[in-house]
Amino acid sequence: MNHQSPLLKINNLCTYFDTHGGIVKAVDGVNIDLYPGECLGVVGESGSGKSVTFTSVMGLIKKPGKIVSGSIEFQGKDLARFTQRQYRNIRGKKIAMTLQDALTALNPSIKIIDQISEVLKEHDSEIKSQGKKAIKKRAIEMMTLVGIPDAKNRLKDYPHQFSGGMRQRIMIAIALSCKPKLLIADEPTTALDVTIQAQVLNLISEIRKELDMSVIIITHNLGVVSEYTDRTVVMYAGQIVENGLTRDVILNPQHPYTKGLLKSIPRLSDLRKKIHPIPGQVCDLVNLPAQCRFFSRCSYRTAACKKNIEIRKLDGHGEVRCKLIDE
Amino acid sequence: MNNTPLLKIQNMSKHFELKSSFIDKHIFKKRNTVKAVSDISLSINNGETLGLIGESGCGKSTLGRAILRLYEPTHGKVFFDSEEITAMTPKQLKGIKRKMQIIFQDPYASLNPRKSIEEIIKLPLKIHESLSRKEMDKRVLDITERVGLKPQHLKRYPHQFSGGQRQRIGIARALILKPEFVVCDEPVSALDVSIQAQIIQLMAKLKEDFSLTILFISHDISVVAYLSDRIAVMYLGQLVEVADVKELLENPMHPYTKVLLDAIPQVEQIGVHKRVLLKGDIPSPLNPPAGCKLHTRCPRAMGKCSTEVPELKEYIPGHQVSCHLL
Numbered sequence: 001m002n003h004q005s006p007l008l009k010i011n012n013l014c015t016y017f018d019t020h021g022g023i024v025k026a027v028d029g030v031n032i033d034l035y036p037g038e039c040l041g042v043v044g045e046s047g048s049g050k051s052v053t054f055t056s057v058m059g060l061i062k063k064p065g066k067i068v069s070g071s072i073e074f075q076g077k078d079l080a081r082f083t084q085r086q087y088r089n090i091r092g093k094k095i096a097m098t099l100q101d102a103l104t105a106l107n108p109s110i111k112i113i114d115q116i117s118e119v120l121k122e123h124d125s126e127i128k129s130q131g132k133k134a135i136k137k138r139a140i141e142m143m144t145l146v147g148i149p150d151a152k153n154r155l156k157d158y159p160h161q162f163s164g165g166m167r168q169r170i171m172i173a174i175a176l177s178c179k180p181k182l183l184i185a186d187e188p189t190t191a192l193d194v195t196i197q198a199q200v201l202n203l204i205s206e207i208r209k210e211l212d213m214s215v216i217i218i219t220h221n222l223g224v225v226s227e228y229t230d231r232t233v234v235m236y237a238g239q240i241v242e243n244g245l246t247r248d249v250i251l252n253p254q255h256p257y258t259k260g261l262l263k264s265i266p267r268l269s270d271l272r273k274k275i276h277p278i279p280g281q282v283c284d285l286v287n288l289p290a291q292c293r294f295f296s297r298c299s300y301r302t303a304a305c306k307k308n309i310e311i312r313k314l315d316g317h318g319e320v321r322c323k324l325i326d327e
Numbered sequence: 328m329n330n331t332p333l334l335k336i337q338n339m340s341k342h343f344e345l346k347s348s349f350i351d352k353h354i355f356k357k358r359n360t361v362k363a364v365s366d367i368s369l370s371i372n373n374g375e376t377l378g379l380i381g382e383s384g385c386g387k388s389t390l391g392r393a394i395l396r397l398y399e400p401t402h403g404k405v406f407f408d409s410e411e412i413t414a415m416t417p418k419q420l421k422g423i424k425r426k427m428q429i430i431f432q433d434p435y436a437s438l439n440p441r442k443s444i445e446e447i448i449k450l451p452l453k454i455h456e457s458l459s460r461k462e463m464d465k466r467v468l469d470i471t472e473r474v475g476l477k478p479q480h481l482k483r484y485p486h487q488f489s490g491g492q493r494q495r496i497g498i499a500r501a502l503i504l505k506p507e508f509v510v511c512d513e514p515v516s517a518l519d520v521s522i523q524a525q526i527i528q529l530m531a532k533l534k535e536d537f538s539l540t541i542l543f544i545s546h547d548i549s550v551v552a553y554l555s556d557r558i559a560v561m562y563l564g565q566l567v568e569v570a571d572v573k574e575l576l577e578n579p580m581h582p583y584t585k586v587l588l589d590a591i592p593q594v595e596q597i598g599v600h601k602r603v604l605l606k607g608d609i610p611s612p613l614n615p616p617a618g619c620k621l622h623t624r625c626p627r628a629m630g631k632c633s634t635e636v637p638e639l640k641e642y643i644p645g646h647q648v649s650c651h652l653l
Contacts, residue, residue, distance in 0.1 A: 045519035045520060045521060045522075046519055149607065163608045163609075164383075165608055166608065193382035193383055193546060193609075194382070194546070194548075194587060194590040194591055195382065195586060195587060195590045195604065195605050196382075196608070197590065197592075198590040198592075198602060198604055199604055201592075202599070202604070205599060220519065220520055221592070222520075222594050223591060223592030223593055223594050223596075224592050226592065226595070226596060226597050227592040227593070227596055227597070227598065227599055227600070228592070228599060246597060247597050250594060250595075250597065251595075251597070260521065261521060262594065263524075264520055264521050264523070264524030265520060265524070265549065265594065266527070266549040266550055266552065266553035267549065267593075267594065267595075268548065268549045268552055268576060268588070268593065269593060269595060271552055271553065271572065271573065271576070275524050275527060275528060276524070277521060277522075277524035277525040277527075277528055278521040278524070278525075279525070281489060281491070281522070
């Protein structure tokens with residue numbers, strides 16, 4: 001798979017927020033390559049920068065936030081230098097994003113059919129030229145594709161008339177209606193119950209195969225990552241600490257933070273296995289220490305960790321940001 | 328743990344009346360009632376942790392609150408230590424409440440933003456016990472340390488704390504009266520993975536220290552399984568299965584429990600595995616299906632399921648299920 005050129009290449013991306021309390025380095029030097037057809041999982045806790053990284057990709061960073069440096073290459077063009085006008089050809093058409101909270105992401109006062117057709121009218125000139133009927137037909141197709149029962153009769157419903165799982169599906173339908181090359185799903189299932197979560201994730205992976213698109217799933221649920229993604233990126237305090245094939249990251253984690261995360265979740269398969277929490281809290285993103293950012297919480301720390309740690313390639317596919325891993 | 332029930336719930340129901348229009352009410356005599364909890368019987372033994380799981384809207388939080396009479400149950404009785412809580416006067420209830428406490432889900436909404444941590448933790452003592460100021464301060468300091476906070480935190484206000492620390496404050500407030508029974512309503516759901524683990528570990532320790540009996544409500548089955556002795560599964564206001572943790576996980580008998588357990592993505596399972604999924608969404612509790620409430624979504628529903636309500640019966644000692652298939 002890796003012989004192709006990447007679809008998305010995030011290069012040393014830094015997104016900072018200039019707040020009253022100082023400059024918050026939400027994303028600080030992130031590199032991600034995403035290949036066509038690949039499903040990437042991005043894991044991290046709140047404040048790790050996982051959402052900000054991909055809102056940067058979508059060009060949706062608002063003041064006081066700013067992309068300070070780095071590039072976001074998508075199909076050979078640098079999105080970080082795009083104007084909002086140029087973005088209109090990309091956003092919704094080639095890259096689509098679904099947000100965590102489907103109720104606030106959908107407009108409560110616009111009918112579902114209009115919210116889906118809006119994207120088609122904006123981006124799909126072919127279908128637009130065929131007239132209203134064609135747009136409506138396509139909207140119904142999309143709703144059926146994401147498994148909304150009785151789609152024909154629900155076109156004129158408003159978002160509040162749907163359940164949480166159905167709203168998430170509608171958002172996916174909107175995101176997929178222009179057949180994007182890349183779908184970014186930000187916490188697609190956090191607000192959903194497990195049975196609905198399984199339905200939504202199965203749907204995403206089926207559609208991914210059908211449309212041959214790349215998918216990025218941003219989540220804090222390691223179970224979701226291990227089941228649905230090919231490759232996993234672990235983020236901590238604005239940086240990537242580990243990056244590798246999901247199988248390697250989950251079964252053979254290298255970075256102490258990844259190890260700690262995996263040890264802190266109770267396993268249904270082995271109830272007697274005790275959990276071991278990571279002590280302490282994430283460091284302050286304003287006053288970042290000039291050392292490994294995980295230093296104060298790490299149980300393996302040594303004097304060598306008291307300086308800035310660069311991310312390093314491992315023998316296999318992976319990368320890790322830790323001094324303890326042998327060079 | 329011994330086998331005398333500390334808490335006993337008998338045929339409890341809790342219905343919420345919704346506003347209905349004048350015409351509906353007086354001409355059609357129709358009322359909109361949400362049957363959040365219907366006819367649940369359950370007992371919790373002394374020293375036991377009972378996990379209560381189910382999807383959102385299944386009535387698990389309502390049940391937890393109705394036990395403490397934070398909601399008045401519509402029908403049924405609750406006994407605590409063989410005293411009937413549901414028949415108590417407000418004065419008697421105050422006496423018993425010091426033995427029964429609750430920890431809430433949202434650590435942001437459950438702490439008064441205008442009170443310092445010290446005031447928040449001390450309030451239950453002021454209400455329920457007549458102690459000298461010195462003794463009170465000692466108790467506050469003691470519990471603060473036991474939940475892993477520092478004495479200098481006491482003068483601060485809730486907004487100065489992170490989610491995990493706030494949850495520690497909520498726990499301190501619930502435990503300062505040394506209660507016998509605690510309802511934990513999704514205490515770790517709002518927290519990040521690493522912080523969640525800290526709180527789970529703290530709760531496991533405090534459960535031993537205070538020899539607590541706990542009703543642990545959560546939608547996260549792995550968290551419930553880690554902390555509980557027994558698990559009760561709820562669907563649309565009813566219990567569908569009750570069993571020991573190990574028994575329930577190894578031998579789930581109700582189709583809903585099976586689907587629920589199967590739906591959890593496991594960390595060790597790399598790659599998508601085929602699973603049986605329920606069709607559609609949870610039906611509205613305003614208008615629940617007749618018969619077995621799962622029949623509209625159940626992969627193995629048969630004719631009888633849509634008409635007769637299955638009873639919760641004990642099939643294996645200690646393992647109760649309500650399903651027609653068995």
